[in-house]
Amino acid sequence: xxxxxxxxxxxxxxxxxxxxxxxxxxxxxxxxxxxxxxxxxxxxxxxxxxxxxxxxxxxxxxxxxxxxxxxxxxxxxxxxxxxxxxxxxxxxxxxxxxxxxxxxxxxxxxxxxxxxxxxxxxxxxxxxxxxxxxxxxxxxxxxxxxxxxxxxxxxxxxxxxxxxxxxxxxxxxxxxxxxxxxxxxxxxxxxxxxxxxxxxxxxxxxxxxxxxxxxxxxxxxxxxxxxxxxxxxxxxxxxxxxxxxxxxxxxxxxxxxxxxxxxxxxxxxxxxxxxxxxxxxxxxxxxxxxxxxxxxxxxxxxxxxxxxxxxxxxxxxxxxxxxxxxxxxxxxxxxxxxxxxxxxxxxxxxxxxxxxxxxxxxxxxxxxxxxxxx
Amino acid sequence: xxxxxxxxxxxxxxxxxxxxxxxxxxxxxxxxxxxxxxxxxxxxxxxxxxxxxxxxxxxxxxxxxxxxxxxxxxxxxxxxxxxxxxxxxxxxxxxxxxxxxxxxxxxxxxxxxxxxxxxxxxxxxxxx
Numbered sequence: 001x002x003x004x005x006x007x008x009x010x011x012x013x014x015x016x017x018x019x020x021x022x023x024x025x026x027x028x029x030x031x032x033x034x035x036x037x038x039x040x041x042x043x044x045x046x047x048x049x050x051x052x053x054x055x056x057x058x059x060x061x062x063x064x065x066x067x068x069x070x071x072x073x074x075x076x077x078x079x080x081x082x083x084x085x086x087x088x089x090x091x092x093x094x095x096x097x098x099x100x101x102x103x104x105x106x107x108x109x110x111x112x113x114x115x116x117x118x119x120x121x122x123x124x125x126x127x128x129x130x131x132x133x134x135x136x137x138x139x140x141x142x143x144x145x146x147x148x149x150x151x152x153x154x155x156x157x158x159x160x161x162x163x164x165x166x167x168x169x170x171x172x173x174x175x176x177x178x179x180x181x182x183x184x185x186x187x188x189x190x191x192x193x194x195x196x197x198x199x200x201x202x203x204x205x206x207x208x209x210x211x212x213x214x215x216x217x218x219x220x221x222x223x224x225x226x227x228x229x230x231x232x233x234x235x236x237x238x239x240x241x242x243x244x245x246x247x248x249x250x251x252x253x254x255x256x257x258x259x260x261x262x263x264x265x266x267x268x269x270x271x272x273x274x275x276x277x278x279x280x281x282x283x284x285x286x287x288x289x290x291x292x293x294x295x296x297x298x299x300x301x302x303x304x305x306x307x308x309x310x311x312x313x314x315x316x317x318x319x320x321x322x323x324x325x326x327x328x329x330x331x332x333x334x335x336x337x338x339x340x341x342x343x344x345x346x347x348x349x350x351x352x353x354x355x356x357x358x359x360x361x362x363x364x365x366x367x368x369x370x371x372x373x374x
Numbered sequence: 375x376x377x378x379x380x381x382x383x384x385x386x387x388x389x390x391x392x393x394x395x396x397x398x399x400x401x402x403x404x405x406x407x408x409x410x411x412x413x414x415x416x417x418x419x420x421x422x423x424x425x426x427x428x429x430x431x432x433x434x435x436x437x438x439x440x441x442x443x444x445x446x447x448x449x450x451x452x453x454x455x456x457x458x459x460x461x462x463x464x465x466x467x468x469x470x471x472x473x474x475x476x477x478x479x480x481x482x483x484x485x486x487x488x489x490x491x492x493x494x495x496x497x498x499x500x501x502x
Binding site: 033303307356 | 413416417439442444465
């Protein structure tokens with residue numbers, strides 16, 4: 001597989017980033033200290049390059065009905081300007097990807113899949129569009145995505161927005177999007193993120209991406225904005241209890257086991273959708289509720305952290321497996337997400353993680369681990 | 375490019391070994407290359423004072439936000455000092471891996487062991 005580079009690669013190099021492969025892309029892992037970047041997003045602001053994410057436009061008179069069929073949620077019910085978290089599942093109910101769908105018009109939606117799944121999702125959407133009056137356009141290659149996240153994000157962004165458009169930014173709700181002028185260009189701005197903080201994501205053509213990145217970096221001077229890499233993005237999302245495709249979500253798992261049952265619109269959608277029969281059967285069998293395993297949060301009582309694929313035990317018997325885990329920079333104790341037999345998912349349940357041969361005590365806790373003060 | 379001081383000895387496991395003012399006692403830490411690969415260290419577990427350790431055995435671990443790495447005993451002997459400063463500030467391993475971020479000191483069971491370690495040039499070739 002050829003390595004892919006975002007339009008901002010040169011900016012990251014200039015900033016001294018260390019790079020890592022993510023979904024086939026060479027992405028900044030960190031610029032200096034990932035802990036400092038993590039704390040900056042929680043306390044001030046961080047700037048992320050998310051251009052590896054996909055952007056797939058779905059347009060046409062049948063757009064709403066099509067997405068209701070192609071995804072597990074009821075996207076036709078999303079109000080113009082709002083967004084919804086959803087999943088695309090296979091016929092057998094396995095999760096192909098989790099994604100955010102932005103409704104940009106009566107007949108216009110933007111679907112944002114994960115980097116590593118963007119090609120597959122675009123292909124699935126195109127295949128599922130047969131018989132619907134829609135066009136599916138994969139704009140991933142031409143589109144960059146820059147996120148400003150953290151308590152100072154709005155203040156920083158506003159310095160690049162003309163005053164008569166400030167209200168569009170300040171009144172923008174969480175999981176909503178609007179077109180505003182940023183750094184002289186009319187751009188799609190969304191109040192979404194993957195950090196557990198307030199923040200924005202800005203969609204921009206590749207050609208304008210570097211100028212916008214530089215403008216945001218300059219606007220962030222005096223507001224303690226730091227460039228932030230994927231290492232801190234992972235620790236931030238974990239603290240916020242958000243799943244990562246490939247860790248918590250996969251083709252082998254169902255939405256119910258992942259705690260995403262509410263995302264599946266079995267009741268509110270009358271029509272068929274891809275995966276419906278399998279998902280109904282899974283729900284009926286009690287998957288993730290009375291049968292199988294369910295995703296839970298684990299809090300470490302010691303200092304050592306559980307890591308992906310480590311075994312979870314109860315009294316020496318294997319009852320689960322960690323999918324993500326590390327010391328929480330904000331909270332100061334180890335946190336982990338793990339699939340655990342449903343009998344042991346009640347908050348307060350004492351479990352152990354096998355840390356290279358030694359049982360370390362953890363406790364089931366309600367998610368998220370971290371919630372920002374509003 | 376990571377820093378590899380010429381006067382130290384090294385192991386393939388990215389540890390450094392330095393002689394001390396005490397005869398037969400060496401100080402051990404992890405290299406600049408290792409701390410950079412690990413990322414920000416949040417916890418270091420080093421062996422207890424007085425414990426006997428055997429070369430190549432796992433005697434502790436260094437945990438960062440991203441990953442965890444075992445510490446191997448570079449030589450055999452007895453632990454005669456451990457860096458208590460790491461309990462309060464494990465990030466010393468990142469900021470000063472060859473100085474304030476040292477891990478522990480070993481009284482060698484056999485002084486001849488040091489000849490089995492890598493010199494700076496050989497270690498540099500390994501990480502280069």
